Amino acid sequence: MTDELIVDCQLRAGLELLAHTWDPLVIVALRDEPLRRRAVKDALGGVSDKVLTEALHRLLANGLITRRSFAEAPPRVEYALTPLGRTLLDGPLKAMGRWLNQHADELLTAQEAAQAG
């Protein structure tokens, strides 16, 4: 029982890593190769500078991505997945992707049914 509470607590802590709107999408955006800040921004669509910075800082603080700065002009910064970040992509995130592929229609049906009832 104490055990269960700990497990649940861990679960929430883990989900926090993916709870913020853009964080998981940044991870997905970096799946193939390191990207410059601007490239990440473009990959996400319409995200503001401030929010993007916050997302990158969170991911850095959790050790899911790295930041590499090049001494060039114009400035160049590249973000990349860490090995840990990649395991999060390959594990839970891909599991969610698979679930959606398999159950998206079922989910929509259930949502409509619940709305109707």
Added chain:
Amino acid sequence: MTDELIVDCQLRAGLELLAHTWDPLVIVALRDEPLRRRAVKDALGGVSDKVLTEALHRLLANGLITRRSFAEAPPRVEYALTPLGRTLLDGPLKAMGRWLNQHADELLTAQEAAQAG
């Protein structure tokens, strides 16, 4: 490319199902058997009535749980996982649990390192 944007969009839609603080914990709480509202509340620890109601309504609206009301005194209501809800538990949620079991220490180390640097 359009494909990728769609995938990312789906991914966010899926994560939304687990993004609210208590929703995934309700799913976990119902994993073994249907529970009364009060039992769910106790299982989660310190959640307010209002927030619990919101969580239950979201889960109902998404077809992840069911609500069954018994005509008794005192009132009795039971919530239970739907088959769809169970697949979410067995898939993405368990994947996150496994990831935490395997990488929790790594995550903590990375967090401390990032904080120090």
Added chain:
DNA sequence: CCGTATCCGTATTGATACTG
């Protein structure tokens, strides 16, 4: 290009008190 600093509207959480 990279990143920070402000300001704002809204959404979410929560405590409390109350009704059926």
Added chain:
DNA sequence: CAGTATCAATACGGATACGG
């Protein structure tokens, strides 16, 4: 017990302007 109503606190996403 089940659920709603109200009010306060805050966190989040975002637009904009500015500085490295």
